[in-house]
Amino acid sequence: EVQLVQSGAEVKKPGESLKISCKASGYSFTNYWIGWVRQMPGKRLEWMGIIYPGDSDTRYSPSFQGQVTISADKSISTAYLQWSSLKASDTAMYFCARGQGPSRYCSSTSCYTLDFWGQGTLVTVSS
């Protein structure tokens, strides 16, 4: 059974750093792209970026480039999303999700159709 299990909710202050995780199981972690999606309270989903754990090839949405870092540790089948300096506007639910097809090539299906999702990690940034 494919599962993506994310780390727990976080409460942070502005300026603090944070790294949240997404542990995969039930499939070959290195052969599928994993993406991150933000959902601010009451708002639409926003695609942040995606990583191929096999070789750590990473693509970012321009809106999030330079604001976050996506990484993966294939030895423990875990993807990460991290911030070096949080802002109040980073308050949101963050989801990891797997690309649908096993492929190194980033296509509409393998990269951008997200078939399994983590349960979400709520990040609250407040002074």
Place this chain on the structure above:
Amino acid sequence: DIQVTQSPSSLSASVGDRVTITCRASQSISSYLNWYQQKPGKAPKVLIYAASSLQSGVPSRFSGSGSGTDFTLTINSLQPEDFATYYCQQSYTTPITFGPGTKVDIK
């Protein structure tokens, strides 16, 4: 960026109704359009990919159609578990963008 809009933003329907949700892209995206269902406090779930392909395990009352800029999600015979918010997503080019959502609630 490709903008994606949906209509209506919300609708009220009864169990057994047929429901249609429309999604429009700001430029042609061929058939690179996916539909997701999200229930409160839960992660989204893909229903339809590539505009009209039913994701494995999804009931056949869900169907999708369209190409180019205009797409439709249809739910035949709405069931109690279908009350949720539905998002379309263009997977044609980065940055990938989602529609604003359509909330389907009980009449």
